[in-house]
Amino acid sequence: MESHRPLTKQRELVYQTVLCGKDHPTAADILERLHAQGHRISYATVYNSLRYLTENGLLKELKVGESVSRYDARTEPHHHIVCRSCGRVDEVFTPIPEAFVLQVGEDTQYHIEEMDLVIHGLCSACKERNRTMKASLNS
Amino acid sequence: MESHRPLTKQRELVYQTVLCGKDHPTAADILERLHAQGHRISYATVYNSLRYLTENGLLKELKVGESVSRYDARTEPHHHIVCRSCGRVDEVFTPIPEAFVLQVGEDTQYHIEEMDLVIHGLCSACKERNRTMKASLNS
DNA sequence: ACGAGATTTAGACTAAGTCTAAATCAAACT
DNA sequence: AGTTTGATTTAGACTTAGTCTAAATCTCGT
Numbered sequence: 001m002e003s004h005r006p007l008t009k010q011r012e013l014v015y016q017t018v019l020c021g022k023d024h025p026t027a028a029d030i031l032e033r034l035h036a037q038g039h040r041i042s043y044a045t046v047y048n049s050l051r052y053l054t055e056n057g058l059l060k061e062l063k064v065g066e067s068v069s070r071y072d073a074r075t076e077p078h079h080h081i082v083c084r085s086c087g088r089v090d091e092v093f094t095p096i097p098e099a100f101v102l103q104v105g106e107d108t109q110y111h112i113e114e115m116d117l118v119i120h121g122l123c124s125a126c127k128e129r130n131r132t133m134k135a136s137l138n139s
Numbered sequence: 140m141e142s143h144r145p146l147t148k149q150r151e152l153v154y155q156t157v158l159c160g161k162d163h164p165t166a167a168d169i170l171e172r173l174h175a176q177g178h179r180i181s182y183a184t185v186y187n188s189l190r191y192l193t194e195n196g197l198l199k200e201l202k203v204g205e206s207v208s209r210y211d212a213r214t215e216p217h218h219h220i221v222c223r224s225c226g227r228v229d230e231v232f233t234p235i236p237e238a239f240v241l242q243v244g245e246d247t248q249y250h251i252e253e254m255d256l257v258i259h260g261l262c263s264a265c266k267e268r269n270r271t272m273k274a275s276l277n278s
Numbered sequence: 279a280c281g282a283g284a285t286t287t288a289g290a291c292t293a294a295g296t297c298t299a300a301a302t303c304a305a306a307c308t
Numbered sequence: 309a310g311t312t313t314g315a316t317t318t319a320g321a322c323t324t325a326g327t328c329t330a331a332a333t334c335t336c337g338t
Contacts, residue, residue: 008303008316027294042318047295063204065255067325068294081247094243097236104233108220109263116204116257124248147285147334166325181287186326206294207325 010041014049015058015073024062024070024080024089064089064118083123085130092119149180153188154197154212163201163209163219163228203228203257222262224269231258 007015017030025033031046050071053059062070064082070089072080079092096115105112122130146154156169164172170185189210192198201209203221209228211219218231235254244251261269 010317044296044319045317048317063202065202067206079243081243081249081251083249084252090247090249092243092247094239094246097239100233100236100239104218104220104231104258105260107233108229108231108258110220110222110229110258110260111266112220112258112260113223114259116259118255119243119247119249119251120253120255121249121251127250149286183288183327184286187286 010045011049011052013039013041014046015053018053018059018071019073024072026068026070028068030071062089065120079117079119081119081121081123083126084120085122085126088123090123092117149184150188150191152178152180153185154192157192157198157210158212163211165207165209167207169210201228204259218256218258220258220260220262222265223259224261224265227262229262231256 013034014030017033018025021029021033023029027046027050030050031041031043034041034046050059050061050069054061054071057075058073060072060075062072062080064070064080072091074091076093077095079094079096081090081092082088083090096117101112101115104110152173153169156172157164160168160172162168166185166189169189170180170182173180173185189198189200189208193200193210196214197212199211199214201211201219203209203219211230213230215232216234218233218235220229220231221227222229235256240251240254243249
């Protein structure tokens with residue numbers, strides 16, 4: 001009769017870790033942070049909890065081209081942008097134009113359900129660092 | 140003095156396999172197909188060749204949310220769409236509107252270099268299959 | 279034909295994640 | 309309050325995808 005327990009202690013811990021870490025932690029990050037805080041939680045439980053939380057819409061799994069999964073507590077539809085220099089991952093809330101989505105549906109004859117967009121580039125800090133480095137080379 | 144050899148026999152084999160297979164084969168697919176054709180080539184060489192070919196712009200590496208890399212011989216900029224029911228992967232040549240890209244650059248203050256878009260949905264065959272299945276349930 | 283450097287090979291190794299079976303827990307009965 | 313029952317957690321074995329290493333092989337220029 002599907003009587004899952006709601007948020008167990010461990011699931012709560014994993015959820016809070018993703019929520020508080022303002023980055024997009026991997027399973028290994030989460031395990032490490034919890035252990036550092038003195039919590040006793042196993043490898044498998046972190047994975048199980050992440051799956052549970054993702055399936056229940058509390059978290060979103062996120063792949064930005066590496067082989068690991070990252071997790072995001074922002075569940076509203078949005079995209080991600082990765083700095084190719086420092087690796088930071090930021091949220092992008094600029095919505096994809098509806099007209100583009102319709103056009104893709106027409107061009108492919110697919111029923112479109114989800115657009116998964118990962119943008120790559122240079123963040124403003126790394127842009128700046130590049131600029132000043134170049135300037136000092138020219139002097 | 141950087142005198143790499145051009146397309147060796149093995150690299151050529153790997154390249155042809157991606158080119159001919161109209162799907163988007165994984166390294167394991169490629170190895171299997173070459174062995175099936177009676178070629179003697181090792182595991183590592185397939186990976187080395189794929190890296191070489193990708194770095195030299197003959198192939199593009201492609202991740203569609205699974206943990207494996209797939210390879211694509213179409214190197215013009217384009218996107219991919221994955222059927223969540225049968226798993227087929229198709230090319231999408233509809234271009235992302237320039238205005239959207241500019242807007243993202245402004246919103247994020249990143250210098251944007253690449254847009255990596257993977258779309259998920261139902262292909263026309265699976266849509267159709269669903270439709271007829273539903274119809275027969277209603278009868 | 280020879281030497282130098284690049285490429286290929288087999289197999290050990292790594293990283294990320296899943297699976298399994300036993301142990302533990304927490305809510306519901308009695 | 310003690311027991312039962314099903315869900316959850318745990319440790320560790322296992323799987324999958326891919327990298328690394330050192331030895332063997334190949335190819336080109338002489």
